Amino acid sequence: MKRRTFLKTAGAAAATAALGGLEGAGAAIKQPNVLMIAVDDLNDWIGCFGGHPQVKTPNMDRLSKRSTVFHNAHCPAPICNPARPAMLTGLRPSTTGHYFLSPNFEEVEAYKGATTLPQYFAENGYHTLGTGKIFHGGSPHKPYFDEFGPQGSAGPRPEEKISYPMGHPLWDWGAYPERDDQMPDYQCNEWALKQLERDFDKPWFLALGYSRPHVPLYVPQKWFDMYPLKDIILPDVLAKDREDVPKYGRDLTYGVTPPPHSWIVDHGEWKHAVQAYLACITFVDHLLGKVLDAVEARGDADNTVIVFFSDHGFHMGEKQYWAKRSLWDRSTKVPMMISAPGLDKHQRCDKPTNLMDIYNTLVDLCDLPENSRLEGQSLVPLLEKPKRDWERPSLTTFGQNNHGLRSERYRYIRYNDGSEEFYDHKHDPNEWHNLAGQPKYDDLMAEHRKWLPKVNTPECPKTEGSGWEASEYAQGRLDLLAKDVEGRIVGEGS
Ligand SMILES: [Ca+2]
Ligand SMILES: [Ca+2]
Numbered sequence: 001m002k003r004r005t006f007l008k009t010a011g012a013a014a015a016t017a018a019l020g021g022l023e024g025a026g027a028a029i030k031q032p033n034v035l036m037i038a039v040d041d042l043n044d045w046i047g048c049f050g051g052h053p054q055v056k057t058p059n060m061d062r063l064s065k066r067s068t069v070f071h072n073a074h075c076p077a078p079i080c081n082p083a084r085p086a087m088l089t090g091l092r093p094s095t096t097g098h099y100f101l102s103p104n105f106e107e108v109e110a111y112k113g114a115t116t117l118p119q120y121f122a123e124n125g126y127h128t129l130g131t132g133k134i135f136h137g138g139s140p141h142k143p144y145f146d147e148f149g150p151q152g153s154a155g156p157r158p159e160e161k162i163s164y165p166m167g168h169p170l171w172d173w174g175a176y177p178e179r180d181d182q183m184p185d186y187q188c189n190e191w192a193l194k195q196l197e198r199d200f201d202k203p204w205f206l207a208l209g210y211s212r213p214h215v216p217l218y219v220p221q222k223w224f225d226m227y228p229l230k231d232i233i234l235p236d237v238l239a240k241d242r243e244d245v246p247k248y249g250r251d252l253t254y255g256v257t258p259p260p261h262s263w264i265v266d267h268g269e270w271k272h273a274v275q276a277y278l279a280c281i282t283f284v285d286h287l288l289g290k291v292l293d294a295v296e297a298r299g300d301a302d303n304t305v306i307v308f309f310s311d312h313g314f315h316m317g318e319k320q321y322w323a324k325r326s327l328w329d330r331s332t333k334v335p336m337m338i339s340a341p342g343l344d345k346h347q348r349c350d351k352p353t354n355l356m357d358i359y360n361t362l363v364d365l366c367d368l369p370e371n372s373r374l375e376g377q378s379l380v381p382l383l384e385k386p387k388r389d390w391e392r393p394s395l396t397t398f399g400q401n402n403h404g405l406r407s408e409r410y411r412y413i414r415y416n417d418g419s420e421e422f423y424d425h426k427h428d429p430n431e432w433h434n435l436a437g438q439p440k441y442d443d444l445m446a447e448h449r450k451w452l453p454k455v456n457t458p459e460c461p462k463t464e465g466s467g468w469e470a471s472e473y474a475q476g477r478l479d480l481l482a483k484d485v486e487g488r489i490v491g492e493g494s
Pocket of ligand 1: 079
């Protein structure tokens with residue numbers, strides 16, 4: 001399988017050169033460039049993913065037309081800080097013990113000796129550039145790239161919160177600031193656009209990470225105006241959906257940093273929060289459009305791989321819950337698209353895939369030597385044939401020995417205490433009806449259980465002084481923290 005795509009591309013380029021192509025034979029052997037676009041906390045509310053009927057994402061949709069669109073892709077961990085290093089080192093959370101918001105990537109012993117994705121490209125002849133949020137916000141990004149522009153951030157905040165007066169400072173939504181150019185995402189985008197005007201004497205790898213639609217859900221008013229509040233359609237939610245979830249799963253997703261669902265509903269803020277999320281998505285889509293224009297204007301556009309993904313999904317009230325940190329599809333499922341030279345465009349893939357697979361896939365597409373430490377798998381076979389047999393389900397881990405597995409049709413969850421959930425997406429795409437415990441699903445559940453990781457490393461030590469952490473929740477020890485829930489001035493945001 002390996003190198004087939006590159007060879008095909010090189011072959012096509014050589015043929016062009018033989019026919020008197022203007023690019024010359026030199027271009028025929030050049031490895032493809034890579035543009036990697038990471039979006040923060042974006043679920044499938046994108047036109048081409050069909051997650052919300054009102055969302056306006058013309059540029060993501062445009063990218064989908066040159067890509068293979070992965071409709072069943074999932075994150076390694078449903079929270080930024082462990083998800084990003086897992087995919088960038090190829091080491092699963094269950095291998096490293098890195099599960100929550102502390103410690104930062106650079107402090108985790110198990111990553112030492114791992115070569116991150118951009119470093120691997122640099123070691124193998126690429127010029128690497130990055131800007132925005134690639135690793136989690138607290139980690140310095142510069143050491144991992146040849147050049148790094150502005151690092152992403154949550155951006156400016158008003159003196160007083162707009163919609164959710166209590167709780168974590170990042171948890172708010174509303175129209176702010178006045179202009180796009182006040183947004184860090186805008187500034188990162190401008191830096192990326194400048195790089196895309198340059199000529200490079202090596203193949204290039206450019207990583208661009210947008211911080212929206214991560215909270216605070218602030219963008220200028222004009223983006224809100226695209227979604228009139230009165231017309232907002234709320235997500236499909238089943239009342240009392242959590243009643244058939246095991247206690248461990250309910251405790252794990254009690255919600256600490258985000259507002260309680262009941263607060264949002266009782267204060268008439270649900271539509272407003274949905275409006276704000278949609279507005280943030282369209283703002284990011286607009287920035288992406290400029291980047292796609294810049295790439296398409298380059299002479300090497302046809303020899304550029306584009307990978308687009310979000311680091312995990314996001315609840316907007318589904319299962320009476322907000323944000324991430326769950327093992328349900330709403331948290332684990334990510335939009336993922338891969339466009340590469342020589343491959344068919346506008347393809348749909350429903351096979352289970354994972355952000356962990358991006359590292360392997362890029363190594364494969366760019367004909368780099370194999371990195372044997374990676375725990376993902378190359379998706380090139382699926383890029384070539386999206387409907388081919390694909391056995392391995394997609395694994396998401398949240399806390400030690402809490403796992404979700406997604407196969408093509410089913411979701412299986414097993415918590416640390418042995419309790420389980422099982423959903424049939426063919427008949428229940430919202431995961432409303434937990435089938436675990438019904439004897440007729442025993443065999444299917446056993447099939448899924450076989451794929452649980454054999455290694456479940458204890459949680460790595462937290463950074464000293466990092467304070468409250470979600471891990472107590474995630475280990476099902478809700479009672480320890482009940483006193484903290486009232487005030488809700490806890491947690492670290494994402
Ligand atoms: Ca995130
Ligand atoms: Ca339910």
